[in-house]
Amino acid sequence: MASQEHALHTAMDPNEEPVREPLILGNPTFRDVTARIGSIVEGKLQPKYLMTLGLTLTMAGLGMFALFYTITTGIGTWGLNNPVGWGWDITNFVFWIGIGHAGTLISAILFLFRQKWRTAINRSAEAMTLFAVICALTMVLSHTGRPWLFYWLLPYPNQMNMWVNFRSPLMWDVFAVNTYFTVSLLFWFVGLIPDLATLRNYVKGTIAKKVYAFFSLGWTGSTRHWHTYEIAYMILAGISTPLVLSVHSVVSFDFTVGILPGWHTTIFPPYFVAGAIFSGFAMVMTLLVIAREVLDLKQFITLKHMDNMNKIMLATGMMVGYAYAMEMFIAWYSGNAWERWIFINRAMGDYAWAYWTMVTCNVVSPQIFWFKKMRRSIPVMFVISIFVNIGMWFERFTIIATTLHHDFLPASWGYYTPTWVEISIFIGTFGVFLSLFLLFARFVPVIAIAEVKAIMPGAQPKHHHDHGNGHDHAHAHASVEGQKA
């Protein structure tokens, strides 16, 4: 086809008329795409894979052991104390919730804005969202003194005649995080249905076939299915969109509703949302750089995707940088002595090392993405994405620890250092996260097959490759299934 040749031609010859860079390289056919993704699922389990999974499961096991120890012995196994009631627990909670945000943003907002480049990465980003929220839930459930009473945080009719306290931001958290998890799960699963059906048709093993058949919910690829599917997907995207903003805003309320200097600031909700997207993209980047190498998905996850994500990281990184600067400015400008002092202490006090780690990682390091060459350098973006992950973790730690350890009365001040238990739990959440991601990468289509096919040049026979609408979209899917049949 002419357009395909055209695309290839552009890639080879930069002097041709400027056309958008293709989103999929190598000009595969629809069948190639199905085969490429399907082969990941069907291939034999490699020893390397099993070893990696073993390592991550060991990490998860360590975390589980530490959690068991915490629950049986008490929160006293952690380093928390009287001025510092929250430490790594809530830091990790906010960190993981933040990680999840990239998935939702890519799935929902980019979908609504018709950013087609999202198709290569949305599946794994959404999966990451779910896994990150699972980690966040683990942290928030285990951080209480009596975790076996977690259900008291749910509003349910009970013999105690006790209703939850709707004035508490922690209560809002319960709703926000649960909603987030539920919607993200549904959104991810609904998006998976056509691909699961494709796999059902593709795989040869009987058990696998049955499992995929079960989860594809009898998908036939009929127009009616596609029609309903598209509407459901659109609605879920619509529901998810406000969640991108609301969940982390609500999480930030945990701090802003408090009266402590350093917490009680109005800048937190937008600042937290920007930070969440920032950290989420960094985590997606870290994982995709690996996945694209290991699973050989360079064809689908191209440098253009990476470039776009790096641009988003640069933008959100500067937003958080602006927030850091604005916090400092307002602390000075407000004339509030408590506020002023806490920010001086943040930058120069006992936890100054954490603050400057955060600034270096989050504000300074992404500046390198002003250069296109750097945006497209895999080693650079890998390192920077890890820096950003570290920096964003420290951001939450700085907010929590610096505010709590020195607040109003100097006589009550203290210092907080984590114990091996908290560190193990954090490692454990990474273990859980990575294990789930590895299982996902092996058994679930890591690339949204149907959506990728829809943006392939051949999917829009009536138009140029860079435009499309829902109707054509549906057509394309139909034709994919048709080919198979």
Add this chain to the structure above:
Amino acid sequence: MSLLMDVITNHSNDNSTQGKSMSDRTWQSLDHLAGDTLVKGEFDGIKEALTDSKVSRRGFMTIMSASMALTAAACRRPIQHLVPSTKSHQTAIPGMPIDYTSVYTQRNVAYGALVTSREGRPVRVKGNDKHGVNIGRASVEMQASLLSLYDPERLRRPRVRRGGGSTSYDNAVGKIAAAITDAQAAGKKAVAVINEHASPSYAQLLADMSAAIPAFSTVMMPAIIADGAAAANRAMLGVDAEIAPDLSKAKVVVCVDADPLGADKLSLYHTTRFSQMRSPSSGAPSMSTLIVAEAQYSLTGANSDVRHRLHPSQVEPYLAVLEAEIAGSGLGSDVMEQASAETQKNAKAAAAALKTAQGSAVVMTGRHLSARANGMAIAINNALGAIGAGKIIDPTHVIPNSGVRGEAIAQLVADLEADRVHALIFVDTNPEYTADRAFRSAMIKAPVRAAVNLYADETALVCDIDIPGSHWLESWGDAVAIDGTMSVQQPLIAPLNDGIGSTQDTLMNIGRKVDAALFADTASYYDYVVARWSSIGDWRTVLLDGAVAPTATETNSSASVNTSAGMALKGAKVESGMTVMTVPSLTLYDGYYGNNAWLLELSDPVTKVTWENLAMMSPATAEKMGLVGSREPKALARANGKIVSVSTSTGTLDLPLWIQPGMADDTIAVSLGFGHQAGGEVAMGKGESGYVLAGAMQTIGYQKAKNVAPSDKPQVRIASTQDHHTLDDGNGERPVVKELTIGDVAQNEYSTLGEHFPDAGKDGKYLQPLSIVQDYEYKGHRWGMVIDLSSCTGCSSCIIACQNENNIPVVGKKQVLTGREMAWIRLDRYYRGSMEDPTTIVEPMLCQHCENAPCENVCPVAATSHSPEGLNEMTYNRCVGTRYCLNNCPYKVRRFNFLAYNNDYSAPMELVFNPDVTVRSRGVMEKCTFCVQRLHHAKWQAHDAGRDRVMDGEVVTACQEACPAGAILFGDTNDPNSAVSKARQNERGFRVLSDLNVRPQVTYLAKVRNVEGSSAPHAGAEHH
């Protein structure tokens, strides 16, 4: 176990229909019980219970009541009736507390006590307000001694060492008696080494024994020997004792290395008197002036208006200058010339201040100072007109048995060395721990040694026989207080050790075995005391009131001061250069209750350190020794915990460094009372024993440092409950604690308190910002508290009162290091001024019961909520432990049970719990409740009396009840006539962090210092 309950109430005729349960029977009379046919049927159960060595609470109750039945049936024990205090219920009501009067007489100081008993066990020690010395207040040690009663590590059975284990009581007593008989036969001595005490009956008992048994004699050997004051009094006033001045009569007090408000046996008495003079108002703007000249930074120094840092070598010259300025008798002429220019200047300033208050000025000197130094003080006080009947120093107000000790002890050492002593019986003393090397090496030369002590302590370990001693709450006795008030020590429980009677009963039993005629007609020490008291007053009335006021005829009004005799008194030459001071601990005093976890975990009021003692020195000294690089506060804080090796002529200790601002340079202070090597797991290995560094016959005082050097041992972390943070955070002084001068009070200058919002009207105290929510209207009671920072001395009595009342767990050093101490009320200590010479301000901090409480809205499960009476309530069983409330509390007064702190109580320790207060499990938050259990109790009482309101004064919180300074007031702020409402009108009132609009219900009255000038120019700059 046979815990024979032979002390019971006297309501034999009150044949009431009280409960039928076993525990209730405890309260019925023996007469009643003896006739009770139920008794016999119960013996089988008792046998089972007796074989059970672990005593549960229920089991304990059962055994107590059953034992009583046994006693009744067998008629082996005499009946000893207890009498409840007049204010208490006179009949036993199940579930209701009964107060009994008693007297707390540890060492030779007596304080009136009121002991609350619940179901047969004492659960709280309070002050008896009918006792003139402590007027209803209680000291730290007095209250904490309750925990030692139930200490599972106490010695329970008599033991024989050198190849022996447990033995029978009769055998142990027989062995001691045999040793006395042997001594008698051999023409040698048998000496009882007893602790100082205030009991006339005990003294009489020992005198009776000495009279009947010629070989038997007693030597009084307290843990802390310091004879300077007694020697001077003996020579110049003819009183061989220490005299207690009355600070409530003093307008100017100069303390020369004396610590009357801190490490002093009489600190409770002094604090009650001193604080009366420290709470001025604009209506009555007068207060006393406290000038302190000292080497260490004592609690008295922390409360001073003016403080002079003196190197120990300058103490006597300082006194000499004072003496020359005021008395001019020449007592100090030989040391005058040693006074440095600064000492001269300071002493002259102090002298000028003293002279302004002729007749109401006093100089106090530490009893560890030389006899000459104390003599100089007598001369000064005499010249100031402070000595005489009814004056500040009334020579009849003596501490009983506080005469010169050194001579008798030296004689005993000589006798021991000359092999003239066959048997030593240590009664309530632990010289192996406290005494100097000469005594310790002499005492093991006695062929037979026995101990009658509470614990298998250091001394017991070098004895052949030990017999359990009794706790004061287990034994009858009596005591005379410094003002002559007589009280009976009424036990609340039978001794908790294998049926062995009190220490005095043991002595009587020994006496009986030596001489059968001795005490033949006296069945027990109880009968002995009763018989002695028949001439003093009506027994029952004494027990009802707890105190017999001194009769006026005893007063010797003619006090003549023999100044010339002072010339013969010896001075003590203290060289300049590095000097070691051994001082009593502010928490443990001499370490008698060294195994008491409440005392060990109580943070020292000055250093805020728990669980250990330290080598305290000034920043400059630490720098000089190369322990710190600079005098930056951070560098100083980092140096704390480095190990310093300190040697005196008597020994060497490796102690953690503690940089104490305000100490004199070239001085190292070491607290006594720590570092036990025996006598309980709690006591052992906590800190180091300062006695090692102490001088011979001079346990407290100055020792030339032989060597002080940094040790190469690794630095340790010190469990301090408060870090080195000052009010000035580099951004101005934090307006969290406020201070005024007397000038401000006199001139109505209260602007620095900053209690006005910018838009406040003329009467706009506590104007509240606009709110969209309508304020709750408190129609009934509304509880509030007022704390007067000016009278608070920081003695920490409130902390122990709260710990006892509210079942607050001890968490241990490791947890304190992590910052998890559980105290509901803490004393925030802030330094002002330079590191070298700071002033201190203490701010008791507890839940402020904010009306607009930030903790309440953040709890997701509504476990903390507001009561209709203005209390911020904590519902433990609803709490899931998110700790959000703790984070959001601006006062950080919430305490989280990070671990199960209440799980490892071994019997009978759990008996100490207050049954009215829940014992919290792990994972829940807790905090001050304003003693809500007492509020409810008072409300029920009011309801029963047909009232719908509690009257003012009917409810007191535990901290208020104990506070020796009377600095805490609690009550209904809705009642305009209540004491707390009136106190809230005080112009000095401010609320901590009021600008946060959390609306705390605790009002603080700003501290007032009796100094020149105004606090206005420099304070409050940061406030808006």
